[in-house]
Amino acid sequence: MPNNLDPQASEPKALPPTLKRVIPAFRMGGWISFWVQLVLAVVAALIFLFAVLYERSGARGPGGNPGTGAGIFFAVGGLIALGASIYWAFRYTRLSQQLAAPKPMRPKPQDAIQVLRIGIMVNIAGMSLSLLAAEAITGILVGKALQPQRGMFRTDISLDDFIQPLDMFVVLANTHTIVAHFIGLVTALLLIDWINRQRS
Numbered sequence: 001m002p003n004n005l006d007p008q009a010s011e012p013k014a015l016p017p018t019l020k021r022v023i024p025a026f027r028m029g030g031w032i033s034f035w036v037q038l039v040l041a042v043v044a045a046l047i048f049l050f051a052v053l054y055e056r057s058g059a060r061g062p063g064g065n066p067g068t069g070a071g072i073f074f075a076v077g078g079l080i081a082l083g084a085s086i087y088w089a090f091r092y093t094r095l096s097q098q099l100a101a102p103k104p105m106r107p108k109p110q111d112a113i114q115v116l117r118i119g120i121m122v123n124i125a126g127m128s129l130s131l132l133a134a135e136a137i138t139g140i141l142v143g144k145a146l147q148p149q150r151g152m153f154r155t156d157i158s159l160d161d162f163i164q165p166l167d168m169f170v171v172l173a174n175t176h177t178i179v180a181h182f183i184g185l186v187t188a189l190l191l192i193d194w195i196n197r198q199r200s
Contacts, residue, residue, distance in 0.1 A: 015100065018198045023096045025194050026112075030092030033187040037086045040180040044079055047173035048072065051166060071136035074129050075170070078177045081126025085184040088119040092191070113195060116188045123185040130178045137174060141167055 015023075052072060095115060098107050144163045 019099060021198055022112075022195055023099050025191060026092050026096035026099065029187045029191050030089050030096065033089035033184055034086060034093065036183050037082060037089060037180040040176040040183075041079065041082045041086060044082075044173040044176040044180075047169050047176075048076060048079060051170050051173075052076075054166060071133050071140065071170070071174075074133035074136060075174045075177065078126045078128075078130030078133060078174070078181070081122060081129060082177055082180050082184075084122050085119065085126060085181060088115075088122055089184060089187065091115065092119075092187075109195065109199065113192060116192050116195075119188040120185060123181045123188065127178060127181040127185070130174055130181060133174050134171075134178070137167075137170055141171070 092115070095107065095112060098105070099112065100106075141163055144167070
């Protein structure tokens with residue numbers, strides 16, 4: 001007995017061959033992008049949360065690191081954009097189901113491409129914020145790396161003036177965010193290219 005709830009089962013011959021090839025690409029690309037970005041986002045979020053709590057606790061001392069606030073701000077902005085990108089990757093999987101629906105409810109190819117374009121813009125915005133964070137954080141680390149040479153014979157230098165393990169974890173977390181946005185960007189571009197090749 002056929003399943004009336006499954007559009008693909010009820011209308012297997014109603015779908016054009018081009019659409020039959022596009023639907024699995026959306027489903028597979030969406031799920032791969034979703035899970036890869038989700039894992040990277042969780043790891044990055046935990047590191048950033050620890051770094052923010054560490055900064056606010058005053059463990060670095062009263063002065064802290066000049067510019068750390070800006071770096072963390074941009075990094076968290078990139079992480080928030082990554083949350084939107086993860087949702088958009090999940091939407092690709094829902095779009096694959098909508099493309100398999102009967103024709104009156106089926107999205108147009110232009111609508112599918114528009115969804116992918118929005119995903120590209122979200123990833124570009126998130127990657128831009130993460131790159132600004134990388135510039136700020138790396139600048140701080142360069143200053144710290146030069147500190148021993150400037151103050152080799154000084155006694156007023158605190159431990160915060162040197163590179164600490166937490167600093168490297170923040171760089172790693174921000175790199176995870178950049179890689180996750182890159183995955184989302186590549187997924188959307190590949191899906192657009194796949195659609196254009198199937199339509200030509």
